[in-house]
Amino acid sequence: MRVTTVLREAARTPLIKFIGKRTIPAILPATVDHTPTAHPASPSQTLPDSFAAYRSKAQQHGPLNNPSRLSSLSHGVIGRTPGSALGPIKPNKGEFFDRVELPVRFHRMPWTQAEIDAVETGGASLVP
Amino acid sequence: MFRSILPRSPQAGLRTAASQVVSSNAVFTPSVALLRRLRRGYASSSDEHDVVIIGGGVAGYVAAIKAGQEGLKARLSLTTTACIEKRGALGGTCLNVGCIPSKSLLNNTHLYHQILHDTKKRGIDVGIVKLNLEQMMKAKQTSVDGLTKGIEFLFKKNSVDYVKGMGSFVNEHEVKVDLLDGGEKTLRGKNIIIATGSEATPFLGLNIDEERIVTSTGALSLKEVPKKMVVIGGGIIGLEMASVWSRLGADVTVVEFLNQIGGPGMDAEVAKQAQKILQKQGIQFLLGTKVTNGSDSGSTVSVNVEAAKGGKEQTLDADVVLVAIGRRPYTAGLGLENIGLEIDERGRLVIDQEYRTKASHIRVIGDCTFGPMLAHKAEEEAVAAIEYIKKGFGHVNYGAIPSVMYTHPEVAWVGQNEAEIKASGVKYRVGNFPFSANSRAKTNLETEGFVKLISDAETDRILGVHIIGPGAGEMIAEATLAIEYGASSEDVARTCHAHPTLAEAFKEAAMATYSKAIHF
Numbered sequence: 001m002r003v004t005t006v007l008r009e010a011a012r013t014p015l016i017k018f019i020g021k022r023t024i025p026a027i028l029p030a031t032v033d034h035t036p037t038a039h040p041a042s043p044s045q046t047l048p049d050s051f052a053a054y055r056s057k058a059q060q061h062g063p064l065n066n067p068s069r070l071s072s073l074s075h076g077v078i079g080r081t082p083g084s085a086l087g088p089i090k091p092n093k094g095e096f097f098d099r100v101e102l103p104v105r106f107h108r109m110p111w112t113q114a115e116i117d118a119v120e121t122g123g124a125s126l127v128p
Numbered sequence: 129m130f131r132s133i134l135p136r137s138p139q140a141g142l143r144t145a146a147s148q149v150v151s152s153n154a155v156f157t158p159s160v161a162l163l164r165r166l167r168r169g170y171a172s173s174s175d176e177h178d179v180v181i182i183g184g185g186v187a188g189y190v191a192a193i194k195a196g197q198e199g200l201k202a203r204l205s206l207t208t209t210a211c212i213e214k215r216g217a218l219g220g221t222c223l224n225v226g227c228i229p230s231k232s233l234l235n236n237t238h239l240y241h242q243i244l245h246d247t248k249k250r251g252i253d254v255g256i257v258k259l260n261l262e263q264m265m266k267a268k269q270t271s272v273d274g275l276t277k278g279i280e281f282l283f284k285k286n287s288v289d290y291v292k293g294m295g296s297f298v299n300e301h302e303v304k305v306d307l308l309d310g311g312e313k314t315l316r317g318k319n320i321i322i323a324t325g326s327e328a329t330p331f332l333g334l335n336i337d338e339e340r341i342v343t344s345t346g347a348l349s350l351k352e353v354p355k356k357m358v359v360i361g362g363g364i365i366g367l368e369m370a371s372v373w374s375r376l377g378a379d380v381t382v383v384e385f386l387n388q389i390g391g392p393g394m395d396a397e398v399a400k401q402a403q404k405i406l407q408k409q410g411i412q413f414l415l416g417t418k419v420t421n422g423s424d425s426g427s428t429v430s431v432n433v434e435a436a437k438g439g440k441e442q443t444l445d446a447d448v449v450l451v452a453i454g455r456r457p458y459t460a461g462l463g464l465e466n467i468g469l470e471i472d473e474r475g476r477l478v479i480d481q482e483y484r485t486k487a488s489h490i491r492v493i494g495d496c497t498f499g500p501m502l503a504h505k506a507e508e509e510a511v512a513a514i515e516y517i518k519k520g521f522g523h524v525n526y527g528a529i530p531s532v533m534y535t536h537p538e539v540a541w542v543g544q545n546e547a548e549i550k551a552s553g554v555k556y557r558v559g560n561f562p563f564s565a566n567s568r569a570k571t572n573l574e575t576e577g578f579v580k581l582i583s584d585a586e587t588d589r590i591l592g593v594h595i596i597g598p599g600a601g602e603m604i605a606e607a608t609l610a611i612e613y614g615a616s617s618e619d620v621a622r623t624c625h626a627h628p629t630l631a632e633a634f635k636e637a638a639m640a641t642y643s644k645a646i647h648f
Contacts, residue, residue, distance in 0.1 A: 036488075
């Protein structure tokens, strides 16, 4: 049997090869490019300009807004690496975020007149 | 003091909404309650869902289950994957009004037809055979109900939050759900997956009432067998429904604009053979013919047709007209205008190679984006999309997605057809093997059809496999695996296949491709 196999393989190399257990996660950062490209089933094989425009408009905040990091994220390649690869977003010891540096959704909301009235009247203005 | 009655940030309001979702599945232990209270003080809400999936069809529910399996789920009993479905039942078109109910009807009508017409030569004498259409429909519904309830169980098992309602985007991170039970809630998602599927394309000038002028949905629930039926469109859905009602006694005419049945992808040689067999079963075909208009004002529906290239007009009368001219993406009411996502000229959402829209946390999978509208393609995309979110990589090989038409005999194919390969300029070899030379097909008295295998003349790598014959839908799995692995026809031919099986025909076709078949 073994001899037969050897003889057969001497004459023919199967196209199917055992490549071993897949280890993609271990080599992921180096091999996978996440830069947006056209979907393989897209008939036009192009992406609308809005994809690049949206990404170039997107900004990193806090510690990710680091000039040395941004230099590696030149226009058009934002999205190449996952956010997690950019490093921790925790500030260094002694560093603090300023709320205005964060996206708008984290900003303090302006006081409404109803709220001001509620504070000034001790809540009485809320009573119908 | 006022914090509890006057939310100070949009986050606070959203947390309240999200916690309503959680409450249905949450375990109310003191530790969880304490955890929630502690979380309220942070600027970023930790109650938001990791993944919000809009659509509970094949793409959506598979994504939800995979998300649960990948750990995007219960953390201290707080669900972090939500799936929104407006139908009130999971499984989408496939389970409720598509693949599953049609296979139930195809299987049972085939049995009925076989008992009526194909028992004597097998040595079986049967007495009076009667159709009980109501019971046949009940059997269909039992299959559907069992499967949809099975998915609900899998949702619970994987801690997926099932939200019954119609979802629409408020902004890029928030989806408002109009609940089926009344009221609304807003879900916030770090990642949002759109999996809203597709709907039957209507035919301009014919008003679909799902009783006399029907789509595939109505064709699966007719209350009686029509005397005459016209099917507009000779694709897979049209031919499967034509088979069902023809077997039950309807006089069926299929009108197809192209000169070939089967729709895109089906090999011309296979399509020709399929038409011949279906004609023998009683289905009539008008190929190269277009429907110009129709009217349902009379006791029957009349449809005017003429040759696609122009010619004499002809009127077809029918009790039921099935419109099966294709499907189109379903994104109505999704609020895409609120987030500015692009759709192409055919209504498909535009995505990149990782299913991302221009807003990278919003992904689209299944029928509402590129690629063939097939349930198994949607499933593959669902798994890949979650893996992209969780691990950063995913895999779908669009060159190895099988197609199956569940008529009798079945038709199945994967890879390229001969015309496509010829057009690409690649030199190729073709191997054919007929089921009439296969021992198992002979014993089953089902010898119609053949296996056709196409490989690269230079490398012998398999480029396409086309099967018409008994069990084609099962056999195509082996061909798909061969293409996925990049196998040569010789690889398949040298692989031992059990005897006597229909799969031997596949092996013999592979032998015929690189050398010669033994039994033909």
